[in-house]
Amino acid sequence: MPEKEKRPGLPRRNFLKATGSLVAGFSAADTLSAQTAGTDNGARGTVSGPPDEAEVDSYIAIHPDNTVTIFSGYVELGQGGPTALRQIAAEELDLDFDQVATVRNDTFMCTNGATYASMTVAVGGTKLRAAAAEARRVLLTMASERLKTPVEALIVARGIVSVKGGAQQSVTYGDLLGGKAFNQKFEPVSYRAVGVEVPRTNPNNAPQKARAEYKIAGSRVARFDIPDKVSGKYTYMQHVRVPGMLHGRIVWPRGQGAYGMSLPKVIGIDEESIRDIPGVRIVRRGNFVGVAAERQWDAVRAAKSLKVTWETFAPLPGSDGLHDHFRAAKTKDLVVANAGDFDAVWLDREGPRQAAHIASGTYIGPYQSHGTMAPNCAIADVKEDGALVMCSDQAIYQARTGLAQILGLPAAKIRVQYYPGSNTFGSSCYGEATQAAAIMSKELGKPVRVQFSREDEFGWDNYGPAHLADLRGAVDADGKIVAFEYQAWGHGSPATTTASQLALGAAAASSDPDGGGLFQLRLSQNDMYDIPNRRLIDHRIPGKGYMRIGALRAPLDPPYFFAQESMMDELAWMARLDPYEFHKRNISHPRWLGVLKAATDAAKWTPRVSASNLSGAKIVVGRGIGIGTHHLPVNQGDRITFAAAVAEVEVNKDNGAVSAKHIWGAIDCGLAVNPAIVESQIVGMSIHGTSLALKEEVRFDHAHVTSLDWNTYQTLRFGEHPAVTPIVVQRIDERSSGAGEEVLPAVVAAIGNAVFDATGVRMHQFPMTPARVLAAMEAARSLSGSRRAGEI
Amino acid sequence: MASELQLRVNEKMVAVTASPETPLLYVLTDDLALQGPRFGCGLGQCGCCSVLADGVEIRSCITPVSKVAGKSITTLEGLPGYYAKRMKLKTAPELHPLQEAMIEEQAVQCGYCYNGQIIKGAELLFRNPQPTEPQIRSAMNGHLCRCGTYPRILLAIQRASKKVAAHA
Numbered sequence: 001m002p003e004k005e006k007r008p009g010l011p012r013r014n015f016l017k018a019t020g021s022l023v024a025g026f027s028a029a030d031t032l033s034a035q036t037a038g039t040d041n042g043a044r045g046t047v048s049g050p051p052d053e054a055e056v057d058s059y060i061a062i063h064p065d066n067t068v069t070i071f072s073g074y075v076e077l078g079q080g081g082p083t084a085l086r087q088i089a090a091e092e093l094d095l096d097f098d099q100v101a102t103v104r105n106d107t108f109m110c111t112n113g114a115t116y117a118s119m120t121v122a123v124g125g126t127k128l129r130a131a132a133a134e135a136r137r138v139l140l141t142m143a144s145e146r147l148k149t150p151v152e153a154l155i156v157a158r159g160i161v162s163v164k165g166g167a168q169q170s171v172t173y174g175d176l177l178g179g180k181a182f183n184q185k186f187e188p189v190s191y192r193a194v195g196v197e198v199p200r201t202n203p204n205n206a207p208q209k210a211r212a213e214y215k216i217a218g219s220r221v222a223r224f225d226i227p228d229k230v231s232g233k234y235t236y237m238q239h240v241r242v243p244g245m246l247h248g249r250i251v252w253p254r255g256q257g258a259y260g261m262s263l264p265k266v267i268g269i270d271e272e273s274i275r276d277i278p279g280v281r282i283v284r285r286g287n288f289v290g291v292a293a294e295r296q297w298d299a300v301r302a303a304k305s306l307k308v309t310w311e312t313f314a315p316l317p318g319s320d321g322l323h324d325h326f327r328a329a330k331t332k333d334l335v336v337a338n339a340g341d342f343d344a345v346w347l348d349r350e351g352p353r354q355a356a357h358i359a360s361g362t363y364i365g366p367y368q369s370h371g372t373m374a375p376n377c378a379i380a381d382v383k384e385d386g387a388l389v390m391c392s393d394q395a396i397y398q399a400r401t402g403l404a405q406i407l408g409l410p411a412a413k414i415r416v417q418y419y420p421g422s423n424t425f426g427s428s429c430y431g432e433a434t435q436a437a438a439i440m441s442k443e444l445g446k447p448v449r450v451q452f453s454r455e456d457e458f459g460w461d462n463y464g465p466a467h468l469a470d471l472r473g474a475v476d477a478d479g480k481i482v483a484f485e486y487q488a489w490g491h492g493s494p495a496t497t498t499a500s501q502l503a504l505g506a507a508a509a510s511s512d513p514d515g516g517g518l519f520q521l522r523l524s525q526n527d528m529y530d531i532p533n534r535r536l537i538d539h540r541i542p543g544k545g546y547m548r549i550g551a552l553r554a555p556l557d558p559p560y561f562f563a564q565e566s567m568m569d570e571l572a573w574m575a576r577l578d579p580y581e582f583h584k585r586n587i588s589h590p591r592w593l594g595v596l597k598a599a600t601d602a603a604k605w606t607p608r609v610s611a612s613n614l615s616g617a618k619i620v621v622g623r624g625i626g627i628g629t630h631h632l633p634v635n636q637g638d639r640i641t642f643a644a645a646v647a648e649v650e651v652n653k654d655n656g657a658v659s660a661k662h663i664w665g666a667i668d669c670g671l672a673v674n675p676a677i678v679e680s681q682i683v684g685m686s687i688h689g690t691s692l693a694l695k696e697e698v699r700f701d702h703a704h705v706t707s708l709d710w711n712t713y714q715t716l717r718f719g720e721h722p723a724v725t726p727i728v729v730q731r732i733d734e735r736s737s738g739a740g741e742e743v744l745p746a747v748v749a750a751i752g753n754a755v756f757d758a759t760g761v762r763m764h765q766f767p768m769t770p771a772r773v774l775a776a777m778e779a780a781r782s783l784s785g786s787r788r789a790g791e792i
Numbered sequence: 793m794a795s796e797l798q799l800r801v802n803e804k805m806v807a808v809t810a811s812p813e814t815p816l817l818y819v820l821t822d823d824l825a826l827q828g829p830r831f832g833c834g835l836g837q838c839g840c841c842s843v844l845a846d847g848v849e850i851r852s853c854i855t856p857v858s859k860v861a862g863k864s865i866t867t868l869e870g871l872p873g874y875y876a877k878r879m880k881l882k883t884a885p886e887l888h889p890l891q892e893a894m895i896e897e898q899a900v901q902c903g904y905c906y907n908g909q910i911i912k913g914a915e916l917l918f919r920n921p922q923p924t925e926p927q928i929r930s931a932m933n934g935h936l937c938r939c940g941t942y943p944r945i946l947l948a949i950q951r952a953s954k955k956v957a958a959h960a
Binding site: 080229233238300373710718 | 811814821822826827835838869887894900902903904905906907929938940941942944
C-alpha cells in the first residue's frame with residue numbers, strides 16, 4: 001500500500017512501536033485486537049482518521065470467522081449505547097448479536113461520532129443502519145454469484161447465506177469477504193449542524209429491512225459491558241498505566257472564579273514548600289502549574305503542599321445573590337416566539353378573550369455540577385513529531401482539534417483513544433484533564449497521567465446553567481390556556497478551556513458573547529401546549545463574570561420545565577381542574593398525550609384538584625405531574641422525544657424535608673432499539689432528576705466556587721432514593737430520537753408539583769431543600785394570615 | 793521514607809515498597825495493578841475505593857497502608873474466593889452472588905461506583921444474609937451512585953440475599 005503510506009499520520013512502523021511501548025498489560029491486548037480487526041483495510045489503525053463516511057469499509061469489517069466489527073465512533077458513557085449499535089448492525093446484516101463486535105474509539109480506527117445530545121442511536125445508529133444495508137447488498141450480490149442463484153432466492157441467518165428451500169447450498173459472509181475490503185461507495189446519511197438529518201436522494205441506496213421484520217432491534221438484549229464491570233475486569237481510564245509514565249496533578253486555585261474576569265495569574269511559586277517530597281517535577285507553562293512524580297502519592301502530596309500565590313480574583317455575586325444579579329444585568333433581549341397577542345389578553349382581562357384566572361410567578365434554578373463519580377483522567381505521550389493521548393472525551397476528533405492547538409502539531413499527528421471514565425452527562429472536566437496531560441507531557445518529555453482530584457473536578461467543571469424566569473399565564477372558564485408568557489434570564493458558555501487559557505494565555509472567549517447558545521430559551525419547549533397567545537422572551541446575559549457553564553444532561557431543561565410545569569400546575573389549580581385533566585385539555589399532540597397516559601396509568605392516577613386533600617399531620621403526602629423533553633431545533637430539527645413523569649412525595653412540615661417515594665417515568669423515543677436499556681435510562685434519569693430537584697446546588701462566595709466535595713455538593717443518597725417505575729412507549733415505525741435526557745426535567749417538575757399537592761405551598765426555587773421548603777411554608781402562612789386580617 | 797511492607801491481598805502475601813502513610817488505594821492500583829478499587833474522591837466520601845479488611849468494608853483512599861499490615865485485604869477481584877472461604881464452599885464460584893445479581897438485574901450503568909456497591913453489599917450479606925429494605929438502605933447510604941441506579945442495586949441485593957441465605 002505505497003499510496004496509503006504517503007498519507008499523513010505517524011509512519012506505520014513508528015506507530016506500532018509507539019503503541020507497543022505505551023500500552024501496558026490489559027490494554028495491549030485490547031489495542032492489538034483492534035489492529036487485527038483492522039487487517040481487512042490496510043489503512044485502518046495506521047493512518048489518521050476520520051475515514052470517508054461514504055465508504056462501507058469505514059463502518060464495517062467482515063472477518064474470516066464470520067464475525068463482524070463495527071467502527072462507529074460512539075462510546076460507552078455508561079448508558080449502553082454500543083449495545084444498541086451492535087443490535088442495529090446485527091439486525092440489518094442478519095447476524096446474531098454476539099457475531100458483532102465494537103472497538104475502542106480511536107482517531108486511527110473509527111468514524112467521527114460524538115456521544116452527546118442523545119445521538120448514539122438517533123444519529124450513529126441511523127448512519128450505521130444505512131452502511132449495514134449497503135454491506136448486506138454487497139454480500140448478497142457476491143453470494144448470488146457464488147451460489148449461482150438470484151438474490152431474491154437467497155436467505156440469510158447468522159451470516160450464512162443459503163438458497164431458499166435448499167439449505168445444503170450455502171456460503172458465509174466470512175467466506176465471501178472475510179479479511180477483505182468492501183471497496184463500496186454509497187450515499188451516507190448526513191446531518192446539518194449537530195444532528196438535523198438531511199434526506200438522502202440517491203435512488204439506488206440499498207433498501208433497509210422493514211421494521212415489522214425486526215428480531216434483534218427492539219428486543220431486550222443484555223448489555224455486553226456489564227459482566228466485566230461487576231467482576232473488576234473492565235478498564236476505566238483511571239486504571240490505565242503506561243511504562244515510564246509520571247503521575248501528574250494540576251495545581252490550580254481552589255475553585256474557579258468569575259469566567260473571563262478571574263483568569264488565575266501566578267504571582268509566585270515557593271518551590272521550597274515541597275522540598276521534603278523527593279523527585280517531584282514542577283511544570284509551569286504560562287499560568288499553568290502542575291506537579292509530576294513517579295509515585296502517585298508523591299504527586300498528590302506535592303499538589304497539596306506546593307505554595308502558589310495567585311492574583312486575587314475579581315468579585316462574584318455569590319450564589320445567594322446570583323439571580324438578583326441576573327435581573328439587574330444588561331441584557332440582549334430576543335423575542336423567541338410571539339404568537340397571537342399576549343398583551344391584549346393580559347391587559348384586557350374583562351374583554352372578549354375572557355381570562356377567567358391569571359397567575360404569575362418567578363422561578364429560579366441553580367448551577368448544578370456534572371458530579372462525575374470518577375474525577376477525569378488522561379494520559380498523554382507527546383513526542384516531537386506526534387502524540388498519543390488516551391482520554392475519556394465524548395468526541396475524540398474534537399479533542400484532537402483542541403490538542404493540536406495546545407501542542408502546535410498537525411491534528412493528523414495526534415492519535416486520540418477513548419477509555420471510559422464514569423458517568424459524565426456532558427462536558428465535565430475531560431477536556432481539561434486531556435489538555436493538562438498533553439501540556440505536562442510536552443514539558444517533561446515523558447508520558448504523563450493526569451488525574452484530577454475531587455476538588456479539581458468540582459472546582460473547574462462547566463456547570464449546568466443557572467436560570468431565572470418570570471412567567472405569566474391566563475386560562476378561560478373551561479381551563480383552556482388563553483395566554484402564556486415566559487421571560488428567561490441566562491448567560492452564555494465559555495468556548496475556551498481553562499487549561500489552554502492558563503498555558504497559552506488564550507483569551508477567555510464565549511461561544512456566544514451575547515449569551516444563549518445551548519442555553520437559549522427554546523420555542524419548541526412550550527409549543528406542546530395549544531396556546532393561542534404565547535410569547536417567549538430571552539434576556540441574554542454575556543457569559544463573562546459568571547461561572548463556567550456547559551452541557552449538563554438535558555441542558556437548561558430542568559429549570560425550564562420546573563418553571564413551565566409549575567405554572568401549568570398553578571393554572572390547573574386556579575381552574576379547579578385535576579392537573580392531568582388540565583394537560584389533556586391543553587395538549588392535542590398524540591405522542592405527548594401518549595406519555596402522559598402511560599405515566600398516569602402506571603401510577604394509578606385518580607383525578608383530583610391539587611392541594612384539595614390537605615392534612616394537618618406532620619408528614620403529608622402529595623403527587624404531581626410534569627412533562628419534559630430535550631429539544632434544540634438547531635441540533636435536532638424535528639426529531640423530538642416525549643417524556644412525562646408522576647412523582648409521589650412526603651413532606652415533613654416540621655423540618656421541611658421532602659422525600660420522594662415513587663417516580664413513574666414514561667418515554668416515547670420512537671423506535672427503542674433496546675427497551676430494557678431505555679428503561680434503565682428512565683430509572684437513572686428519575687433518580688438524577690430527584691437529586692437535582694432536592695439536593696444539588698453549586699455554591700460560591702464572592703471570589704470562588706465553594707462546592708468542592710461530596711459534603712459541600714450534596715447528591716441524592718442510597719437511603720433517600722424513591723422507587724422508580726419506568727415505562728417505554730414503543731413506536732417501532734418512528735425514528736429513534738434519543739433517550740438519555742428527556743425524563744430528567746419532567747421529574748424535577750413533577751416533584752415541585754407534588755410538594756404543592758402535599759402542602760398547598762408552591763415552590764419557586766430548586767433544589768427544594770428543607771430550609772427553602774420551611775421558608776416557603778412560613779411565607780405562605782404569613783400571607784394567608786395577612787389576608788385574613790385584611791378581610792376582618 | 794519508603795519501606796518494604798508485607799500485605800495479604802486476596803489471600804496472597806505480597807511485598808510492596810511504599811512509605812507507611814501512603815493510602816492503600818495507590819498501592820493496590822499502582823503497585824498491584826488491581827482494577828476493583830478505584831479513585832473517586834480521596835476523601836472517604838463516595839465509596840469507589842472500598843475494600844474489605846478482615847471482612848470489614850474500609851475506604852482504601854484514606855487508609856494508610858501501614859494500618860492494614862497483618863489484615864487480610866479483599867478486593868472486588870478476590871470477592872468470589874473470599875465468599876467461598878467464608879461460606880465454606882468447596883470451590884470458589886466465578887462470581888459472588890451479588891455480582892451475578894447485578895448482571896441479572898442489569899443494574900449497572902457506568903459501573904464506576906460498583907466496586908464499592910458490591911463490596912459494601914457483600915459485607916452486609918455476610919453480616920446479615922436476609923436484610924430488610926430499611927437495613928439495606930441504611931447500610932448502603934455511604935455509597936454514592938451518580939447514574940441513579942440505586943433502585944436496581946436494592947433489587948440486586950435482595951435477589952442475592954436468597955442465594956447467600958441458602959449458602960449460609
